[in-house]
Structures are given as structure tokens and as C-alpha cells.
Amino acid sequence: GTISTIISSYYDDQCEFPRENLTIGHLIGKGAFGFVYQGLAKNINSKDKITTVAIKTVREDATSEEIENLLKELSVMKMVGKHTNIISLLGCCTKGGQVMLIVEYAKYGNLRDYLRRKRPSGHILSGSFEQDENDNAYKQDDNDDLKRSLTTLDLIFFCLQTATGMEYLHSKKCIHRDLAARNVLLAENRICKIADFGLARDLTQTYYYRKQTDGRVPVKWMSPEALFDRKFSTKSDVWSFSILAWEIMTYGGSPYPSIAAEQLFDYLKNGNRMNQPANCPHEIFQLIELCWTFKESLRPTFTQICESLRCYLYGSS
Ligand code: ADE
Secondary structure: OHHHHHHHHHOOOOOEOOHHHEEEEEEEEEOOOOEEEEEEEEOOOOOOOEEEEEEEEOOOOOOHHHHHHHHHHHHHHHHHOOOOOEOOEEEEEOOOOOOEEEEEOOOOOEHHHHHHHOOOOOOOOOOOOOOOOOOOOOHHHHHHHHOOOOOHHHHHHHHHHHHHHHHHHHHOOOOOOOOOHHHEEEEHHHEEEEOOOOOOOOOOOHHHHOOOOOOOOHHHHOOHHHHHHOOOOHHHHHHHHHHHHHHHHOOOOOOOOOOOHHHHHHHHHOOOOOOOOOOOOHHHHHHHHHHOOOOHHHOOOHHHHHHHHHHHHHOOO
16 A cells, blocks of 8 residues: 555664664653653663664555555665754664654753753743643652752753754754754753754644643744745744744743744834843854844854854853
8 A cells, every 4th residue: 555655665774773682661742743761771872772762654544645654754864964962863663563663861851841850949930831731751760860950051061062062963954844842852960952854844824823731832943034934944944943943941930921823923014023131141042143143144053153152151262
């Protein structure tokens, strides 16, 4: 049938991992696109070793289109290759059962929820009133990190790491289209890793206007030209980075909480933006403002963003 034809057109022996060496554990993520499980893989990185991994798969009753989207994600991940600041592919199972992608596991989960867990008590919230309901999954994993607080410099280092991952993605001609703190994962030693860069996006409408459980809508990370003309580029990723950096500097604040999705384009076109977060250094806010410039050609590249952040953190040399 069509499904097996699609699967065999993507088949690649180099990457295939034996199913019998994979143990699927508990569910750690659920999206419009499928499921993510924690799992254990034998001999995936080195011989006679068991590695904790994340396993992406589709529902049992997935359509051929959903399976093909997962296979497209697989081929983008293969093409992009490895970098410290992106979630990389470890292997896949395409033969003899459900299609599964095996990727690096990030023990602290997504950056947004992590930042909110680590928010200092008494921190002034820049516009965010909602309560998290889905925030317990990683708490038991958090023991090593529990005593370490998050300083402003730690936050700026998260900005640098995500910008470095994006610089790499762009060097591989990959546009993310949905860069946000929810799509950055935090691994051991507080390493930021960009996730979900290989997703086939439904750019026609529904996803970007779909409300998440707490009322946040993905349009709030979109540049005006992406919002209005569906024009996605490296420059629209830079705009999304400005919103991500703002999320980081506010310990996981929600952008424009009082603005409805339908009002956003006019709001931005009239020159309105978000305020400087309480603890955000002036130089860093200036960089964020440069990234949310209305005219896309005036926004910096990720190489320039990394340079500015490195200069702030380490001084110029
Ligand atoms: N949630 C979704 N993908 C994940 C991953 N690779 N590691 C940890 N949590 C995840």
C-alpha cells in the first residue's frame, strides 16, 4: 500500500536501529503531531552501554500523511547533523513496525517550564497571570539542579546557546519557523538544545492561531511578514528569537498577555513592543529590540547576535 511505499522511499540502512535494543518508557510529550516517550537504547552510542533517549512516534492509527511528516522530520534531522545546541538524531526504526525516531534526551524538559520552576520567589512578572498545570513531569529529575539558582548571567548564557544552535541551523539552510522557549530543551549541565526544527509545518492556518491550554498562541512568536504574508525566512526566525530571549529574561513570561491574536499585527505595525524585563541589562534589551525590527533586512543575523552576546558575557578580545 501507499504507507509502505512511502516508508521504503525514506529507508536508510545507516540509520536503522534494531527494535529489540529499544525499551519504550513513559510518555513525556504529546503534540498535534504525535507522541514522545522516554526510552532506553542498548548500544546506540557506544558498545554495551544503555543510553536514555527520547522516542518520537505517531499514533497507532496514523494516516499516511502523518507517517510521511515524521519521515520528513527524520530526513531534515539527518541533513542537519549534529551540534551541541540542537537535539540530534541517534537512530530510527522504520522497518517491521511503527516508525520511530530516536533522539537525544534532555533531562530538564522544555526551557519555558524549567524557567518557571526556577523563577526566584518575588520575581516581578512581566505580564503573565496563568497558572501551569502541566509542570510536574520533570520535577523528580531536578534534584542535581535544585539547589542552583538562575542568575541573570545564566539567562543570557541560555540566549547565547540558543542563538548558537540557530546559527548552526541556518548554516545548514534550515529555517525553524516555530522558535519559542517551548521548543528549546534543556539537557544535563544546562545545555540548551533546539528541538522540533524538522517538523513539516502546517503553514496554511490552524496551528498558529490554535490556543494552547493556557491561552498562549503561536502567532505571538511570528514576525509581521510571517504573520501577514506567510513569509518565513532566517529573518523571521530572528524575530522569533527576540520573543524567545524575552521569555528567557522574564523566567518564562508569556508575551503580550493582554493582546488578542487578531489585534497583534496592528499592534506591532503601530510600533508597539514588549517592555524591558526588570532584570534585563540595557545592552541585552537593545539587542532584543534590534531583532524585533519591523523591517526584516534591518534585523541582525544569528552570527551577529552570538557575537553581541559573547561580547557581553566574556568581553571583546
Ligand atoms: N520532550 C520532547 N522531546 C524531548 C526530548 N528529546 N527530551 C526530553 N523531553 C522531551
